[in-house]
Amino acid sequence: MTDDLVQRKDHDHKHGTAVASSAAPSSPLRTGAKPQEDDRISRSSAESDNGSYEDPAFRPAQLERAVTTASSIPPPYSIFSRQQKLFIVVMASWAGFFSPISGQIYLPALNTLARDLHVSNALINLTLTSYMIFQGLAPAFIGDLADSMGRRPAYAVCFVVYIAANIGLALQNSYAALFVLRCLQSTGSSGTIAMASGVVADIATASERGAYMGYTLAGSLLGPAIGPVLGGVLSQYLGWRAIFWFLTIMGAAFFITFAIFFPETARTQVGDGSIPPSSYNMSLMNYLAVRKARRSQSEGDIPPPDTSRFPARPKAHFPNPLSSLRLVFDKLNACLLFYNAFLFSAFYQVSSSIPSQFAAIYHFDDFHLGLCFIPYGLGAILAALINGQLLDRNFARWAARFSIPLRPGRQTDLTHFPIEKARLQIALPAIYTTIGLILAFGWVLDAEGPLAAQLVILFFQSLTMSMAFNVTSTLIVDYYPGRSATATAANNLVRCLLGAGATAAIVPMIESWGRGPAFSALVAFLLGTSPMVWIVFFRGQRWREERRVREEEREKEKSQAALGEEGTANPSEKQPVLSEGQTHGVAALEGDKQQVRDREGKERVL
Numbered sequence: 001m002t003d004d005l006v007q008r009k010d011h012d013h014k015h016g017t018a019v020a021s022s023a024a025p026s027s028p029l030r031t032g033a034k035p036q037e038d039d040r041i042s043r044s045s046a047e048s049d050n051g052s053y054e055d056p057a058f059r060p061a062q063l064e065r066a067v068t069t070a071s072s073i074p075p076p077y078s079i080f081s082r083q084q085k086l087f088i089v090v091m092a093s094w095a096g097f098f099s100p101i102s103g104q105i106y107l108p109a110l111n112t113l114a115r116d117l118h119v120s121n122a123l124i125n126l127t128l129t130s131y132m133i134f135q136g137l138a139p140a141f142i143g144d145l146a147d148s149m150g151r152r153p154a155y156a157v158c159f160v161v162y163i164a165a166n167i168g169l170a171l172q173n174s175y176a177a178l179f180v181l182r183c184l185q186s187t188g189s190s191g192t193i194a195m196a197s198g199v200v201a202d203i204a205t206a207s208e209r210g211a212y213m214g215y216t217l218a219g220s221l222l223g224p225a226i227g228p229v230l231g232g233v234l235s236q237y238l239g240w241r242a243i244f245w246f247l248t249i250m251g252a253a254f255f256i257t258f259a260i261f262f263p264e265t266a267r268t269q270v271g272d273g274s275i276p277p278s279s280y281n282m283s284l285m286n287y288l289a290v291r292k293a294r295r296s297q298s299e300g301d302i303p304p305p306d307t308s309r310f311p312a313r314p315k316a317h318f319p320n321p322l323s324s325l326r327l328v329f330d331k332l333n334a335c336l337l338f339y340n341a342f343l344f345s346a347f348y349q350v351s352s353s354i355p356s357q358f359a360a361i362y363h364f365d366d367f368h369l370g371l372c373f374i375p376y377g378l379g380a381i382l383a384a385l386i387n388g389q390l391l392d393r394n395f396a397r398w399a400a401r402f403s404i405p406l407r408p409g410r411q412t413d414l415t416h417f418p419i420e421k422a423r424l425q426i427a428l429p430a431i432y433t434t435i436g437l438i439l440a441f442g443w444v445l446d447a448e449g450p451l452a453a454q455l456v457i458l459f460f461q462s463l464t465m466s467m468a469f470n471v472t473s474t475l476i477v478d479y480y481p482g483r484s485a486t487a488t489a490a491n492n493l494v495r496c497l498l499g500a501g502a503t504a505a506i507v508p509m510i511e512s513w514g515r516g517p518a519f520s521a522l523v524a525f526l527l528g529t530s531p532m533v534w535i536v537f538f539r540g541q542r543w544r545e546e547r548r549v550r551e552e553e554r555e556k557e558k559s560q561a562a563l564g565e566e567g568t569a570n571p572s573e574k575q576p577v578l579s580e581g582q583t584h585g586v587a588a589l590e591g592d593k594q595q596v597r598d599r600e601g602k603e604r605v606l
Helices: 002-015 019-026 035-050 061-072 082-096 098-104 107-117 121-149 151-171 175-203 209-238 241-261 284-298 322-328 331-362 366-371 374-401 419-446 451-479 481-513 515-529 531-562 580-605
Strands: none
Touching (some): 082 241, 098 241, 107 121, 107 175, 107 209, 107 331, 107 366, 121 151, 121 175, 151 241, 175 209, 175 481, 209 241, 209 451, 241 284, 322 481, 331 366, 331 515, 331 531, 374 419, 419 451, 419 515, 451 481
């Protein structure tokens, strides 16, 4: 047989024929054409060149190894191209812009609103507090809806409510109507932040998530910064009602663009993007893509999408806010979520104190008060540009340290990867820098120092605080990529409820203690609670592993119960008889496990 092989190779060499060409009929890398047609073409080609068809047993070992290695590479995490991902992220960032800008855009008009509605400044400030309360509660419902039914239906519900609330706010003439409609406005807009993080988890792997999260969170961080600037201009020259008409127009413009172009990304609905969404869940772009795919499939150009790699679509159910609450009380999540909420509260305490304090010190009107928030906007923009790159580079550095290969577009297994250290190494310096800048802001305010000094402090404070928010939000999504909207809703719940109380408390604190002592107390609190972040840094990976083991055991118990394997702890008890379908299911499962073990053993040999 060896002599026959040598003669065959000499014959191939003389006729200029590659032995590898005979491997084509059985190569699993061929896609698109029909298998029978491929076999005929390859067989006839081999016969015309060699005089006879070459048996696949003579395939070179190198090609066999290449085919096996290529088949072992996992499929792409998402079928969307980089340009499509950027468009999706920009749309998600635009949607996330509405909640914070709506909360802050009328800060410069607070004095005017109090005067026109004949109420005190304290009552007007309660509209900020109520807005933040609903900003924390509503995403607990919207996040669960988005994870189960898809992103597009959840976005549609949010913006219908939001646009209607803005129209009512522009037409109202009483404090009671203002208070109620602000709550409704918050309900409609606040879910967009949770869904923005969910969209990123749908399309981006952990190794590229930092940059995409930075772009996505830019909208939510930019809103509080430029909202007061726009509000000051509109209130000063067109009246406070123009603020809500502006939000109505901007919300309608987004909703029209979204309905036409934004594709469904939820992995529970479309998997990696290759599975067509339900008919009620299609954008125009989805519809055109599905028509093209079905035409190609009917002509045999491409195979139908493989749906076996993804779980079945969940059944429709009423959103369950307890899903977010359960995440809050996990000890690993609690440390991260609560300290992030403390920083968020400090952010709003600083921003909500600016109108009253700057008006008293510098005698500014609505327009000039709005301009003072420009440094906040610039800092948030810079943070969005640089922080995502820092996160991805640090992730790659830690992956190289642990010899973990990073494949573009492929998901990385984070089970034994110290994701906490890779993320929080960026956050910790930003946190302590922010604390120092808050202290400087309070005492410059106390001394009624120059405006230029305060604007510089506000710029760097926004930069470092935005970086810290970005890191913690990204880490939460890393923990729950499959339930990212629910996890971000839990983040929103904690930080907005605490932020609401902090916003209501800052003005009485300043009036009772003075400007410098009030912010010094805030700084002392942030320093005293900062070890919560260090706990996650050092113990987070171990706690995450313990949680993974518990969840696997829980899933195993559920599977055993479903297969009727109760009573295994008592051998004397009669074992339940499996039905025919269950027997086939167990056999299929064992067969799949054996195939995986065989493939892994073959890869190790190769």
